[in-house]
Amino acid sequence: MIEIRKASLDDYTVIREIAGRTWPDTYLPILTREQIGYMLDMMYSLQAYTEQLLVKGHHFLLAADDGVFLGFASYEVNHSSETTRIHKLYVLPEAQGKGIGQKLIALIENEAAKNTNDKIVLNVNRYNKAVEFYLKSGFVKAGEEDINIGSGYLMEDFIMRKDIK
Numbered sequence: 709m710i711e712i713r714k715a716s717l718d719d720y721t722v723i724r725e726i727a728g729r730t731w732p733d734t735y736l737p738i739l740t741r742e743q744i745g746y747m748l749d750m751m752y753s754l755q756a757y758t759e760q761l762l763v764k765g766h767h768f769l770l771a772a773d774d775g776v777f778l779g780f781a782s783y784e785v786n787h788s789s790e791t792t793r794i795h796k797l798y799v800l801p802e803a804q805g806k807g808i809g810q811k812l813i814a815l816i817e818n819e820a821a822k823n824t825n826d827k828i829v830l831n832v833n834r835y836n837k838a839v840e841f842y843l844k845s846g847f848v849k850a851g852e853e854d855i856n857i858g859s860g861y862l863m864e865d866f867i868m869r870k871d872i873k
């Protein structure tokens with residue numbers, strides 16, 4: 709059975725490992741190996757994780773099946789006015805398509821509602837298959853943005869939004 713719990717500082721290694729095993733599969737069709745390595749180092753260092761948890765107020769969720777960790781998400785309530793932002797959502801390649809992503813989104817939606825936020829927003833690469841997943845999960849495309857992340861690298865994103873009733 710899939711169980712989801714909050715992650716703490718102690719879970720850094722498992723989150724780093726899921727990201728490390730999911731990113732090449734997700735992004736090699738879209739980005740260079742160099743850009744993937746650069747982004748993983750920037751976003752998933754122990755320092756970045758600690759800062760996200762302790763300073764930036766990101767909450768991390770870990771999904772496991774019989775104690776085996778399969779995916780994680782991070783989100784921030786009240787990121788802007790009445791808005792929850794999903795920062796990260798990754799399910800191991802072999803565990804995708806089994807409803808884990810949808811469960812994580814449902815939990816985040818619950819937390820957003822509890823905090824009287826009325827929408828969830830996120831950025832997703834315009835060429836990522838996950839766009840279809842978000843559309844199926846009730847998100848709409850709300851815009852596009854290209855973000856310069858340094859060292860000559862660009863993130864070419866859709867901004868997606870889901871209104872919470």
Ligand SMILES: CC(C)(COP(=O)(O)OP(=O)(O)OC[C@H]1O[C@@H](n2cnc3c(N)ncnc32)[C@H](O)[C@@H]1OP(=O)(O)O)[C@@H](O)C(=O)NCCC(=O)NCCS
Pocket residue numbers: 730734796797798799800803804805806807808809810811831832833836837838840841844845
């Ligand atoms: C995107 C992701 C989080 C979705 O999680 P998941 O557990 O695989 O998705 P679910 O099993 O909950 O799927 C929910 C629905 O979306 C659909 N879906 C999932 N991935 C899809 C895809 N790539 N293309 C089209 N539809 C997709 C499923 O078919 C399902 O629809 P259904 O309810 O009609 O059967 C996961 O596939 C993943 O980690 N992908 C790689 C990393 C990534 O791109 N993350 C997002 C970064 S912004």
